[in-house]
Amino acid sequence: RPDELVAAQSTTGPVNMLELLSKLPDPDQLTPKLQLRRHEIGLSALKIEEPFMIWVKAGLIVGAVIASPMIFYHLWSFVAAGLHSHERKYVYVYLPISIVLFISGVSLAFFFVLDFVISFLLQFNGQLEVAVEPRLTYYINFVLLLPLGFGLAFQLPLVMLFLERIGLIPVEAFVKSWRIAILVIAIISMLVTPADITSMISLMIPLIFLYFLGVLMCMYLPKGRGLGSDAYDPR
Template sequence: LCGAVIASPWIFYQIWNFVAAGLYPHEKHYVHVFLPFSLGLFLAGCSLAFFFVFEPVLTFLLGFNKSMNIDPDPRINEWLSFVLILPLGFGISFQLPLVMLLVERLGIVTISTYLEKWRIAVLGIFVLSMIVTPADPISMLLLAIPLTVLFILGIALCKWMPKRKSPYGEGYDP
């Protein structure tokens, strides 16, 4: 694991060199524009998990053991999976505004659809939060509430960054 973390810049550089060879210049521009935002959202999600979610979740989960006078005995693989999966789930989930913008730009979903179906989206956010986090309501809420705010910010982002008209006409697809 430590080796993967240390080698990750080189790995990402190699992946980028492979992918960039097949991209048009305007596509590379999108990567250069959106990658910092994506990285910032990922780090914000991981930071939220580390600094605000771990303590209440562990207090809640270990509280069951105290009420039954049982000493907790977590195994190292369980602890590592908890410590790695929770921030990873938060970081990936925080990509929601950029995914919403991408789906809107591709023409799959419109802004009006986001506004009409917001109740279903919030329900989906809560279901996703139940799947990604451990089996306790506190961590679910600590992920679902920021994701709901990010959903609203995603709608604002789609409105704020409208589609640009192609200089080549409607049917042009580079």
């Protein structure tokens, strides 16, 4: 009978709903089975001497960085003997700029971008339920090469100025082709940081700024007989 059916539905409906809710999985079970936390991720080595060699390699790199002022001083003392006075002045002007740009790129990658890249890769592998045991050698090389790529990419304004001063690319071409330049910068940023969009944008935005800085340098730095002319070399 219809009235009995309605009554049955009214009495069993809430019960069935409660049973359905009780059978839903616990929220903790909806999280990925593989929880990638930093204290759970270890580095592996395939060779017995690999950790020791990495320790030696890291020590040499840190020692070279600490001793770099003295190393560059002796290298410069050797090279400067074969340069003319205006060429030495050219180095005095642009070498500090190059060092500042390089350190800026390395610092950006090491202190900001690197953490985003590693976190993204670990989370991506976690979503695929892939157990990651990074090899020590590959991990150290990755940590070293990514900041190096940023530091070299930050030399863009000086490269543009050099190409403009030797007459290979006029400044008008830089101004006219700025859209193409942004596309090339985006591609380079994608290749240097093959990870998430955050790391790509972290490199892309500074490079776009440095590109237009290079355009301004080409337009407003005085021109003389050449790259090392007295027009913009200090006395």
